[in-house]
Amino acid sequence: MSEPITLNVGGKLYTTSLKTLTRFPESMLGLMFDGALSTSKDRQGNYFIDRDGKMFRYILNFLRTSHLDLPVDFQELDLLNREADFFQIQPLLEALQKIKSPVTKIKKNVMLNIIHDSYLHTVGSYTVKIVTVQVFSTSCALLKLLNSKFYYVFNGDNLSTGTNLEDSKFISLEWAENTGSRMERHYVMQNWKSLYVSPSHQQIQNLEMFVQQIIKTAVDGGFLLHSIPSVSSVPVILHFTQY
Structure with a gap:
């Protein structure tokens, strides 16, 4: 016991x-x-x-x-x-x-937490920021929606995020912020991936853009956002209502 x-x-x-x-x-x-x-x-x-x-x-x-x-x-x-x-x-x-x-x-209040971190990686004369996030939610439906919209691009190929929500209660992502085509060779050598979101197929440039796309995807999926979060806080906490 x-x-x-x-x-x-x-x-x-x-x-x-x-x-x-x-x-x-x-x-x-x-x-x-x-x-x-x-x-x-x-x-x-x-x-x-x-x-x-x-x-x-x-x-x-x-x-x-x-x-x-x-x-x-x-x-x-x-x-x-x-x-x-x-x-x-x-x-x-x-x-x-x-x-x-x-x-x-019945209306359902939904909470979504984004725990984030980043670190700098230097290759030669270039410095790249690597961003890591874990997204938790009280709604499995919202997690599945988000998991279906984000994907990686590596060496010209589109890849899934690899998150199996049957075995996990959160989405875990890691990507390198965009530094332009001059770094493509280093991306492959370091196994860095770029993060994109559908259906716009925009590249996620930074954490702020990631949170914006989380909100847009949730709202488009029928979730009502209660307030604009502070992206600088850890974790970033979002409150939605789902009807």
């Missing part, structure tokens, strides 16, 4: 197990506690989540039993729905939807 895990949710402490927190792997909690998303801790070393502590009681009980048990006079369905939406626990959202209205269409 795994050791107990204590959470500080909005100032209220809850103790549970890793198995319970990862019961739904595609939920926010599932991604947080399998290492796909970053976590933070309070001064006592408890995992800290800045959400409604009172509502988390019902969320945790649902994770334990897969049943939504609410008091007869429960009056905070909208608040509980917002919390379930944040944690992206789809079975709980569906259970709440049955209580509220069987005909209202």
Whole structure:
């Protein structure tokens, strides 16, 4: 059995197990506690989540039993729905939807994290920037969409990114920023690849352009962007809504 895990949710402490927190792997909690998303801790070393502590009681009980048990006079369905939406626990959202209205269409909040890094590689008198990114999302549909749009070009050939989403919950990419045709021979020698995006078949010049193409691809695919992210932050965090 795994050791107990204590959470500080909005100032209220809850103790549970890793198995319970990862019961739904595609939920926010599932991604947080399998290492796909970053976590933070309070001064006592408890995992800290800045959400409604009172509502988390019902969320945790649902994770334990897969049943939504609410008091007869429960009056905070909208608040509980917002919390379930944040944690992206789809079975709980569906259970709440049955209580509220069987005909209202459920909207799904989607988070996408881009963890990025870069380093400089010098060849002779030229310096090339190599960019690495890992793209995580709470939506498998969004990850599959993005994975289908980006591709490499190496020595004149188009190559897939090589990410198998059946075995992974993220997309991992590495490319060399464009330095012009004078470096083509070095690209081949160093096994560097250029990154492109379809259907425009534009070459990704830098991280800023990569994030722009992520947003464009998601929006074209039916995801509504909530706010413009800061590309300088690590990770770059994007919030979407999918209907």
